[in-house]
Amino acid sequence: MTSYTLGQKYISPTKPERGVFPLDHEGECKETMLKYMLCLSRxxxxxxxxxxxxxxxxxCRMDRNLMKKHEWEDLGYSNEQQRKT
Structure with a gap:
């Protein structure tokens, strides 16, 4: 079968919004993600x-370039919370 593309609009990709980052296809941060999910369930x-x-x-995600590096304050962690960890 032949596909006709005349008249179709080309959709250009757009940059993802902040907070949207690549999936961890290689499972590089799977262990830390599971620890977080387990903590949530508990x-x-x-x-x-x-x-x-x-x-x-x-x-883990920042270290492996799965998300852009941010200051902890930008991610919602205050200085007081940093002292506790």
């Missing part, structure tokens, strides 16, 4: 109780 899905695990997960 703490009634309250992310405030799993900040150390989420910070470890973000650090």
């Amino acid at each position: 703490n009634d899905n309250k992310p405030s109780l799993c900040q150390a695990e989420s910070k470890d997960y973000f650090q």
